[in-house]
Amino acid sequence: MTEPFGQKLKTLRKRKNMSQKEFAKFFGLAESTISMYERDERRPDFDLLNKFADYFEVSTDYLLGRTDSSTITQQEKDEDAFQAFINDPELGVWYKELPQSGEEELRKLRTIWEMINGQQK
Known part of the structure; x- marks a missing residue:
């Protein structure tokens, strides 16, 4: 428990x-x-x-007791950082100008974000 x-x-x-x-x-x-x-x-x-x-x-x-694992995976850290990036109000004008067509643009934004953070291989 x-x-x-x-x-x-x-x-x-x-x-x-x-x-x-x-x-x-x-x-x-x-x-x-x-x-x-x-x-x-x-x-x-x-x-x-x-x-x-x-x-x-x-x-x-x-x-909160939803899991017994106290470790945060790198994937969770990366996702949290990406969410902070796309929700940064200072960057809002830049990324919100992307067309509202959805997943493809979000994938492109994630690629740019990974390059900015040096994670692109």
């Missing part, structure tokens, strides 16, 4: 050799908030959950 969120958070925090106080300060939270998270008396909002996942280099699915 999957550990509850609070236990996972506590285990990950301890792996980083951080006290609740240090961890709370790092994220700009009260120590009591971390304590309540670890006792499963409160839940973080989506933004904070994502920050925790990024900090510990685990998936939000792992933190």
Whole structure:
């Protein structure tokens, strides 16, 4: 059975050799908030959950108990980076000018993105 969120958070925090106080300060939270998270008396909002996942280099699915695997695959990292790229408001004008014909244009955009990131072989 999957550990509850609070236990996972506590285990990950301890792996980083951080006290609740240090961890709370790092994220700009009260120590009591971390304590309540670890006792499963409160839940973080989506933004904070994502920050925790990024900090510990685990998936939000792992933190939420949807999977027992704490590792993020390279494919998941690449997909997350690509989604951040296409949703970047500063780039919106550039890529949104592509015709709305769908998958082919998205494939072309992904190829460009891979070249920008040095992933093209």
